[in-house]
Amino acid sequence: MDGPPSERARVQRLPDRARYDRATLEAILDEAFVCHLATVVDGAPIVIPMMFVRIDDRLYVHGSTGSRMLRALETGATACVEVTLLDGLVLARSAFHHSMNYRSVIAYGTFEVAQGEEKTRAMEALIERIESGRWDRVRQPSRRELAATTILSLPLTEASAKVRTGMPVEEPSDLELPVWAGVVPLAFERGVPVADLARSAARALSR
Amino acid sequence: MDGPPSERARVQRLPDRARYDRATLEAILDEAFVCHLATVVDGAPIVIPMMFVRIDDRLYVHGSTGSRMLRALETGATACVEVTLLDGLVLARSAFHHSMNYRSVIAYGTFEVAQGEEKTRAMEALIERIESGRWDRVRQPSRRELAATTILSLPLTEASAKVRTGMPVEEPSDLELPVWAGVVPLAFERGVPVADLARSAARALSR
Numbered sequence: 001m002d003g004p005p006s007e008r009a010r011v012q013r014l015p016d017r018a019r020y021d022r023a024t025l026e027a028i029l030d031e032a033f034v035c036h037l038a039t040v041v042d043g044a045p046i047v048i049p050m051m052f053v054r055i056d057d058r059l060y061v062h063g064s065t066g067s068r069m070l071r072a073l074e075t076g077a078t079a080c081v082e083v084t085l086l087d088g089l090v091l092a093r094s095a096f097h098h099s100m101n102y103r104s105v106i107a108y109g110t111f112e113v114a115q116g117e118e119k120t121r122a123m124e125a126l127i128e129r130i131e132s133g134r135w136d137r138v139r140q141p142s143r144r145e146l147a148a149t150t151i152l153s154l155p156l157t158e159a160s161a162k163v164r165t166g167m168p169v170e171e172p173s174d175l176e177l178p179v180w181a182g183v184v185p186l187a188f189e190r191g192v193p194v195a196d197l198a199r200s201a202a203r204a205l206s207r
Numbered sequence: 208m209d210g211p212p213s214e215r216a217r218v219q220r221l222p223d224r225a226r227y228d229r230a231t232l233e234a235i236l237d238e239a240f241v242c243h244l245a246t247v248v249d250g251a252p253i254v255i256p257m258m259f260v261r262i263d264d265r266l267y268v269h270g271s272t273g274s275r276m277l278r279a280l281e282t283g284a285t286a287c288v289e290v291t292l293l294d295g296l297v298l299a300r301s302a303f304h305h306s307m308n309y310r311s312v313i314a315y316g317t318f319e320v321a322q323g324e325e326k327t328r329a330m331e332a333l334i335e336r337i338e339s340g341r342w343d344r345v346r347q348p349s350r351r352e353l354a355a356t357t358i359l360s361l362p363l364t365e366a367s368a369k370v371r372t373g374m375p376v377e378e379p380s381d382l383e384l385p386v387w388a389g390v391v392p393l394a395f396e397r398g399v400p401v402a403d404l405a406r407s408a409a410r411a412l413s414r
Contacts, residue, residue: 008251013274033307033393034293038245038254044215047245047254049291049311067220084256086241086395089337094346096356098334100240104256127305130296130391137386139301149303167403179344184337185398186240188293195389196374 008108009158019161028103028161029054032083033129037061039077041069052081053125058153059107060114060122065150073111073152081107081154089184092168093177099164101183107159111152122151215315216365226368235310235368236261238292240336244268245287248279259288260332265360266314267321267329272357280318280359288314288361296391299375300384306371308390314366318359329358 002020004010011018019025029052038047046069050061059081063070073079088101114122124135141149168181209227211217218225226232236259245254253276257268266288270277280286295308321329331342348356375388 013271033296034291034309036243036245036254036256036289036291038243038252038287040247040250040252043247044285044315045245045247045252045254045287046313047243047252047287047289048313049243049289049309051307064220078251080245080252080254082243082254082256084241084243088398089240091338091341091400092345094348094352095330095334095342096346096348096352098337098345100258102241102256106253106255108251123302127302130305131298134298135302138299138305139303139381139384139386141301141303145301145303170403174346177346179346180400180402182400182402182404184400187396187398189394189396191295191392191394193298193387193389193391195387196377197389 004160006108006158009106009160011160011162014162017162017164019163024161024163025105025156025159026054028085028105029059029083032085035059035061036082036084037069038080038082039069039072041072041077051126053122053129054156055122055125057156059156060125060151060153062123062126062149062151065148067150070150070152074113074150076110079109079111079154085188086186087165088186090168091181091184093170093174093179093181097168097170099168101164101166103161103163105159105161107154107156109154109158111154114151114153118153119146119151122153123149211367213315213365216313216367218367218369221369224369224371226370231370232312232363232366232368233261235292235312236266236290239290242266242268243289243291244276245289246276246279246284248276248284258333260329260336261363262329262332264363266363267332267358267360269330269333269356269358272355274357277357277359281320281357283317286316286318286361292395293393294372295393297375298388298391300377300381300386300388304375304377306375308371308373310368310370312366312368314361314363316361316365318361321358321360325360326353326358329360330356
């Protein structure tokens, strides 16, 4: 059984839901598309959603070089990143025991700027995350596009996962109440792709 | 056209995606189940996922009275709350223009403790959010359960939304590349409810 990698990465509330093994952590990060990145700018907390990808033991985010938040992170602002997959609504027989099934990761640390080959590799991974094999099919970033993109990486050295699964916890005296209890599963589904035909067609017509 | 309610609530990156009207803001908040609540504890940023519900112009979260983060918020720590609905993956003909369709809200402020009738009303709204009509069917909170629950509210006075929809932005010179481009819709679906039968059955057998 793995333990917490650091004191601040230790799950404090409901420690029986804590998971410190690498496999659980990586599975959650590899399934999610968005992370929630918090830092402190001018003394105040700020949290924004960002695309991200994991490569080995680092989490990469990308953004515009014009982003005030990314500039703060580049210069060493402490960060906290959270990723949550919501798996279900947990309906108990008492109001108090309603809950949600989820898998989440929280990571603490300081981001580093990725450059050169590491930067390109992260951009490739971000595209491959959207569609496998896509990087080789699309137009690669130009020198100007590369310069306009900041890629930052967070080492996953202080990260922990928290997982809730299964049925509601109930007070024994509630079990006979005539109330439906159970789990409503929630899942994130990919729909039927919608091709960007309109503009290709307009382009063909304007020739 | 509504403007930003405050300078820090003004969308800085890609301001054409900003939405400051109440209807957009409320629709996003009312569709999401989880918010990402950031604050500063001991000088460092922390962000955690939380169930929440909107009532009128306030956002309510609930948690255990034992939560270190809720205690910090109760005593006036500045907070930033973010809610994101991911609607699609945007696949462009160039790596650079890949994006996501999303609707997000960011709200800044200071939480207040809800008590008495306001507290009960927020607990009811949290349950009703999971299933309409459920509050009247389940066992109501006992005095002990009420005492163990903290409900905090954030006035939505400094909140803004950001929305991306539609097809990829493309460089005109990329439009004829032989690359599939378009949107892969993403949606959060409720599955078939799974009843907590096992324990009711076990209970019946043990009589």
